[in-house]
Every structure is written in structure tokens, then in C-alpha cells.
Amino acid sequence: MSISTNLNNIKSQLPEHVTLVAVSKTKPVSDLMEAYTAGQRIFGENKIQEMVEKHEQMPKDVEWHMIGHVQRNKVKYMASFVALIHGVDNLKLLKEINKQAQKHNRIINCLLQIKIASEDSKFGMTAQAAQDIFNSDDFTGLKNIKVVGVMGMATFTDNETQLKKEFKSLKTAFDTFNTQNSGLRIISMGMSGDYKLAIECGSNMIRVGSSIFGARNYSN
């Protein structure tokens, strides 16, 4: 199946309120261009350097999402153009993003990554740690970032009961934060294997890679 066929198949099944991030990590620019030509404008990458290189080669109306773990010392490379950073999991990182955004006279949209998986390997913070950030004076002073929602990665499993439990825990965290912070609107959860379930559980932004571009040659 071609990239454009895959893309159109997925998009035709998505409810209108769900945004599709095409996860293009490890894929060549020619593959991204095929998706672009089919109408896709939002692309997700998990390595800053790779995203910078692709940003330089792709049309300028692409919206670039950083979906991977972010090292603080690399924020500066993407600060001029990144549209949304999904994986923010500590206040120090948020401060660095704010600092770099300020240099470019921008406000950078961010999601707080909440740990919902039972696996140890996944990044993210507890809902309580996120709440602490929202409540801190430091946070209120950050004028060049805007936290617009939350992001989570479920356990890699076929167990629907467990997946639902994890997705619902992110939705619950979102709802709790949202009673106190206006402006939260994005719940980023769901990947190729589990996005339908994630949408049932309240996701409005899904990050889909292999179902669009095919399997990756090495794991990320």
C-alpha cells in the first residue's frame, strides 16, 4: 500500500475533532513529501537533529512536532520553528524552552508528558508532578511557553483492558488540570496499534507512524 493510500484510509476513519500527527522518524524526505502531497501538514519526529534537517528540506507550511524525549541542551536547535513539543516532563526543561523561545520572540506550545504505562522504560512524570508545575510561581512566570495539553504513551501490549485503563488515566489527569487551567485543549495519545482505543478514551491527537509509512528499519 502506498503512503497516500494509508494516509487517506486513516484520515477517512478519524472523527473530525482528532488531529493526526504523521510520525516520520527514520523515514526519508521523499516519503514525507508523498504524505505532504496527499495533504498532510503535521509531522512528528523524535530526534531534534533529524527534525532540523527535514525542516530545512520540506515546504515551510509544515507543522513540526517533537514527540520524543527532549535533551535540554538541544532545545535551541528547534526553538525557531517547532510547533508543539509533546514530551515535556520537568520544569527545568520548560524553563529552557521558555528561554530559547524568548530569543526568537515566540511562544512555544508544549504538552506535559504524563507517565501512564506500567513499563519502567517510558519517560514522563506523575500527574501530581504536573499539578505541582501548574501550581508553581516559576511556571506562572514563563511567558514564552504555553502548556496546551498532555501527552502519554501506553504500555506496549495487546491487553485492551490495560490500555483503556492507561488512556483513561491520562484523560482523567487532563480533566483535573483543566478545571484549574484554561487553555488546555490537547490530549495526545494513541499510536498505530492503539489509536482507535485511545480515541474512544478521549484522545484528540494521535501520533501514527508505521501505519502510514510502513515498518521502520530500526526500532526507536
Ligand SMILES: *Cc1c(COP(=O)(O)O)cnc(C)c1O
Ligand atoms: C514512534 C512513535 C510513535 C509512532 O509509533 P507507530 O507505532 O509507528 O505508530 C508515536 N509516539 C511516539 C512518542 C513515538 O516515538
